[in-house]
Amino acid sequence: MAEAQRFTVDAFHRGRFHLVQPAERGHRAGLDAMLLAGAVPRAFCGQLADLGAGAGAAGLAVAARCPQAQVKLVERAAEMAACARRSLALAENAALAPRITVVEADVTLPGRARRQAGLGDNAFDFVVMNPPFNTARDRATPDALRRQAHVMEEGLFERWLRTAAAIARPGAGLAIIARPASLEEILAALRGRFGAARVLAVHPRPQAAAIRVLLRAKKGARGALALMPPLVLHGPDGQGFTERAEAIINGRETLFAD
Amino acid sequence: MAEAQRFTVDAFHRGRFHLVQPAERGHRAGLDAMLLAGAVPRAFCGQLADLGAGAGAAGLAVAARCPQAQVKLVERAAEMAACARRSLALAENAALAPRITVVEADVTLPGRARRQAGLGDNAFDFVVMNPPFNTARDRATPDALRRQAHVMEEGLFERWLRTAAAIARPGAGLAIIARPASLEEILAALRGRFGAARVLAVHPRPQAAAIRVLLRAKKGARGALALMPPLVLHGPDGQGFTERAEAIINGRETLFAD
Numbered sequence: 001m002a003e004a005q006r007f008t009v010d011a012f013h014r015g016r017f018h019l020v021q022p023a024e025r026g027h028r029a030g031l032d033a034m035l036l037a038g039a040v041p042r043a044f045c046g047q048l049a050d051l052g053a054g055a056g057a058a059g060l061a062v063a064a065r066c067p068q069a070q071v072k073l074v075e076r077a078a079e080m081a082a083c084a085r086r087s088l089a090l091a092e093n094a095a096l097a098p099r100i101t102v103v104e105a106d107v108t109l110p111g112r113a114r115r116q117a118g119l120g121d122n123a124f125d126f127v128v129m130n131p132p133f134n135t136a137r138d139r140a141t142p143d144a145l146r147r148q149a150h151v152m153e154e155g156l157f158e159r160w161l162r163t164a165a166a167i168a169r170p171g172a173g174l175a176i177i178a179r180p181a182s183l184e185e186i187l188a189a190l191r192g193r194f195g196a197a198r199v200l201a202v203h204p205r206p207q208a209a210a211i212r213v214l215l216r217a218k219k220g221a222r223g224a225l226a227l228m229p230p231l232v233l234h235g236p237d238g239q240g241f242t243e244r245a246e247a248i249i250n251g252r253e254t255l256f257a258d
Numbered sequence: 259m260a261e262a263q264r265f266t267v268d269a270f271h272r273g274r275f276h277l278v279q280p281a282e283r284g285h286r287a288g289l290d291a292m293l294l295a296g297a298v299p300r301a302f303c304g305q306l307a308d309l310g311a312g313a314g315a316a317g318l319a320v321a322a323r324c325p326q327a328q329v330k331l332v333e334r335a336a337e338m339a340a341c342a343r344r345s346l347a348l349a350e351n352a353a354l355a356p357r358i359t360v361v362e363a364d365v366t367l368p369g370r371a372r373r374q375a376g377l378g379d380n381a382f383d384f385v386v387m388n389p390p391f392n393t394a395r396d397r398a399t400p401d402a403l404r405r406q407a408h409v410m411e412e413g414l415f416e417r418w419l420r421t422a423a424a425i426a427r428p429g430a431g432l433a434i435i436a437r438p439a440s441l442e443e444i445l446a447a448l449r450g451r452f453g454a455a456r457v458l459a460v461h462p463r464p465q466a467a468a469i470r471v472l473l474r475a476k477k478g479a480r481g482a483l484a485l486m487p488p489l490v491l492h493g494p495d496g497q498g499f500t501e502r503a504e505a506i507i508n509g510r511e512t513l514f515a516d
Contacts, residue, residue: 181482183457184449187442198467199441201459201485209456210485224439227459227468230488 013251020086037061038248038255039175046125056084076106108159126173127164157189165193196223201230271509278344295319296506296513297433304383314342334364366417380427415447423451426477454481459488
């Protein structure tokens with residue numbers, strides 16, 4: 001007998017798409033997913049994989065912004081993948097749904113199992129990822145499903161970026177949102193796979209340390225790392241979003257201005 | 259017979275110290291050295307090593323700002339070390355000179371030779387470094403002495419940080435100025451040596467990619483990496499320094515606000 005579940009339906013991008021999410025359990029999407037989607041260039045067209053998609057917020061946001069994008073949402077938690085499928089069945093998302101598919105699979109599946117799940121070698125023009133970001137020692141999150149979405153495993157970026165490099169075609173784009181604490185591990189895992197990395201810090205206020213880092217890179221590129229001007233979410237008083245943050249969150253501007 | 263040489267004497271920190279430099283040859287100090295000195299906390303007192311000191315600009319700037327600091331300038335190029343000694347002999351620097359010594363030695367000397375040169379194990383409370391920053395492939399700099407100061411060797415940060423970790427006492431501070439392209443190599447070389455790294459990007463203008471990165475860390479610390487609010491050197495029109503940049507360059511403020 002299935003456990004009774006409650007869901008919410010939230011509007012994003014000022015109503016251009018809607019998202020079904022567990023009301024109380026699981027990792028609820030929001031700012032991080034919108035920022036990650038904002039790292040994809042305005043003119044992107046082609047196949048995009050959203051690794052660790054959760055309910056699909058980032059992937060749907062890309063589909064909403066980029067009318068030529070085909071999006072594959074990859075999520076291992078059955079409950080979250082079910083939410084993604086419910087989102088695609090919403091009348092409000094009818095215009096986007098034909099360009100989006102859900103793959104219920106672990107991002108770190110080895111080669112053959114990964115290909116059988118529908119994540120072929122060199123098959124994607126862009127890969128985005130918002131991996132679990134709390135350390136395994138962080139026990140502050142009580143709920144098991146939410147914990148699964150947040151817990152950072154040892155060597156996670158190495159495994160996720162191995163998959164990303166396998167499924168991305170040469171020259172394909174990559175975007176990651178993570179905590180600044182993960183920067184060393186990410187840069188080490190990019191080596192030999194993705195180059196020309198651009199790092200963009202997200203600060204809550206102008207004078208506060210960054211709470212997130214966005215990284216864009218290109219498969220097989222050899223260009224040097226660049227540090228981009230940061231995004232500041234709120235003004236000095238901490239009230240409301242800055243104009244630029246709001247434009248990115250609502251899909252009207254892109255993080256890397258391309 | 260010694261080759262005829264021309265020198266300049268330049269005032270820094272609005273005249274609080276002066277620096278002798280080769281007029282045409284060698285790496286002339288300026289902004290980078292002043293920013294590096296600005297990464298040292300206001301209240302610093304104790305022994306500080308300036309690795310790859312050149313003519314001594316960063317070390318002299320720390321001595322000018324921190325009246326309790328004892329500074330050791332470490333430079334392998336004889337001509338630059340000679341400039342540093344000339345600087346210490348200037349009447350204008352008489353107040354600082356007793357707290358500054360020059361060590362003519364390669365930063366990467368192995369243990370015994372390093373100790374004999376005066377760089378003892380666990381002997382320093384702070385280490386600053388401004389390593390050569392052009393890649394070995396960069397042949398744009400024609401002059402041999404200037405090239406030596408700029409050429410980035412493979413694995414340079416690994417070797418320099420090995421020395422820094424050896425000569426720094428547990429808990430000692432570290433500050434590095436480098437190009438953003440070196441960030442991955444620096445973070446990898448910090449591992450197991452220095453932790454609680456704070457990264458601060460230096461942007462020429464608000465909307466331009468960073469041209470330098472400052473990094474502060476602590477020997478043996480385990481804290482996570484943090485991305486600090488950046489320093490912007492010039493306003494949107496590119497004319498003149500911003501108020502904050504000018505205050506740091508002139509030794510009135512510190513980069514990490516401590």
